[in-house]
Amino acid sequence: MKKYLLLFLVTGFLFISCKNDDNIFPEEVKTAADYPAQHFMYQVMNEWYFWQADVHNLADDKFGGSNDPDYISFLASESNPSDFFYNDLAYNHKESVGDNASATDRFSIAVENYKDLVNSLQGISSSNGLEFNLYRASNNDIFGVVTYILPDSDASAKDIARGDVFNGVDGQALTDSNLGDLLFGDNASYTLNMADFSGDSVIGNGKEVALTKIENFSENPIHINKIIEQNGKKIGYLMYNSFLAAYDDQLNTVFGEFKAENIDELILDFRYNGGGRVTSAIQMASAVYGTETDQLFLRARYNNKKMAILAGDDNFTDKTFDSKIDLNTLNLKKVYIIATDRTASSSELVMNGLAPYVDVVHIGEVTVGKSEFSNTFVDDPDPSTGYFYTGNNDSNINPNNQWGIQPLLGKNENADGFSDYENGLIPDYEIPEDIENLGMLGDVDEPLLALTLSVISGNTAKRNFNHGSFSKSFAHSRIFSLTNNSMVMDGLLKPLKSEN
Structure with missing residues (x-):
């Protein structure tokens, strides 16, 4: 009996000892450093986000600090930083296209590698040079129409041009x-x-065109510049x-x-300009x-x-x-701007910012409608x-x-x-691009330019413009670009105001 009692006591002692040993290695306590991406995103959005006051999770009294x-539980609630950013921080964000887009924050973005975001903002990407719009035919088949080809790209050396059609x-x-995988995937060719x-x-029609992307391709945004002489005027x-900043001096x-040519009128063609700096x-x-x-020119409204x-x-x-070169100016009182449903952000900023001073004549379509600006943030809390x-x-x-994140910081x-x-800027003279008759960009008979020239000459009533038989495009080649429809408030965040 004593043997059994001794065995029981020894077993109990060992059990208690094991329990005490467990206390030597308590469960690891997580900190914000264990969720670096989520912590970084929250800190930026709480401080800078335009709709900070409207997002419950970003309220200043929501949490009692980083510890x-x-x-910590909130940071851990989403294992994927992208889901954390869009679902828990961005105001009613919807990743969508066209008419299904959110009426609030349609444009804030988060990118796993900040360098991809920075390169995109500088006009550097992996590109074959093909720009296009996507449409649906009457039987709901999807097809694309080439809008333009980037110079010095792979496409520029191939047998393909504006107005060409592809369906596969x-x-x-x-x-x-x-279509996401085929046209916007990681495939190089x-x-x-x-x-x-x-x-x-x-x-x-049986024709095929093989295209290959060029890494770190840089697009020159000055696609065409020329002088058109019409009715004794230089336009x-x-x-x-x-x-893009890199081309400011060239602009x-x-x-x-x-x-130097003493032009009488100016036409700015922003039809495919989604914004920028x-x-x-x-x-x-x-x-x-x-x-x-x-x-x-502009007044920024922050949170x-x-x-x-x-x-x-x-x-x-x-x-x-950047280079502080004296600016060449035309001192115009009127400017003609071609703008469409691809025109956004900084393009709209030019149109809206000039409006109090210059007669801005808008030819084309209703623009995207983005007055919000953004900036690039990375995890450097200095x-x-x-x-x-x-x-x-x-x-x-x-490390x-x-x-990297590009949240909306305010409105201009x-x-x-x-x-x-x-809801977009409304055109004075409405005309969409007719995909069956796109014409050649820069040619006086290209429909949108032709209408603009007619407005300048006062002969618009004498011209007949076909609006085309196909419905509007539902997507385009820049739809998944990291900086599509961007307005980057670079270098313009002024020092703190005096508190006196």
């Missing part, structure tokens, strides 16, 4: 379920199956497809040429109107936190922003940068978190205080 267990890729007919219009249908024509040269937009507007550095401490006014400029990507802080970015008003064009 609050509820905050690599022998597969385009469908809703496969693909072969287009070309087609022809046949009434209100599209029929394959400057500039097709400009993106507001200034173009305006210098227009000025705000400073480049200010330069463009100043080149049109004048270097009136004492006159307001309530930032409105109290940031100066939001930016005037016209008399120099290029107080001197405040998580901003500066272009010089790559070595300081958290455990390479995510013009000098009249107007910024409410979420």
Whole structure:
């Protein structure tokens, strides 16, 4: 009996000892550092996001700081940082196309590798040079129409041009379920199956065009610049497809040429311009109107936190922003702008910002409707940068978190205080592109340019413009671009206002 009692005591002692040993290794306590991407995203969005006050999760009294267990649990609630950003931080964000897009935040983005975001903002991407719109035929078949070809790209050396039609890729007919992978996937090369219009249908014609992407391809946004002489007038024509800093000096040269030729009128073609750098937009507007550095071009509206401490006014400029070269200006009182449902952000900023000073004659379609601006943030919490990507802080970015985010920080008003064009800017002369008769860009008979020239000459009533038999496009080649419809408030966040 004593043996059994002793065995029981020994067993109990060992059990208690094991329990005590468990306490030596308590469960690991998680911190914000265990969720670097989510922590970084929250800190930026709580401080800078335009709709911070409207997002329950971003409320200043929601958590008790970075060590609050509820905050740590919130960071851990989404294992995928992308889901965390879009589902828990962005205001009613919907990743969608066209009419199904959210009426609030349609444009904030999060990218796993911030370098992809930075390159895209600089016009650098992996591209074969093919630009196109996608449509549906009467039988619901999907097809694409080439809108333009980027110079010096792979497509520029192939037998394919504006107005050409395709309805398949690599022998597969385009469908809703496969077009993402076929046209917008990671494949470096693909072969287009070309087609022809046949009434209100599209029929394959057996022709094939093989295209290959060029890594780190850089697009020059100055697609066409020329002078058109009509009825004794010299008319400057500039097709400009993106507001990119690297081409500001070249853009200034173009305006210098227009000025030297003493042009009478100016046409800016923004039909495919989805936006870009705000400073480049200010330069463009100043080149049109004048270097009136004492006159307001835009007033930025931030969230309530930032409105109290940031100066939001930016005037016209008399120099290029980076190289500080004297700006060539035309001092015009009227400008003609071709803009469509592909025209957004910084393009709309130029149109809206010029409106209080210049008669802006809009030819084309209702624009996208984006008055909000953004900036690029990375996980570098240095107080001197405040998580901003500066272009010089790559070595300081958290090696455990390479995510970059481009959230909306506010809205830009013009000098009249107007910024409410979420439904787009309305054309004075409406004309969509007719995909069966696109014409050659820059040619005087190209339908949108022809109408613009007719408006200038006063002969619009004498021309007949066909609007085409197909419905509007539902997507285009830039729809999944990281910076499609961007308005980047680069270098314009002013120092803190004096508290006196």
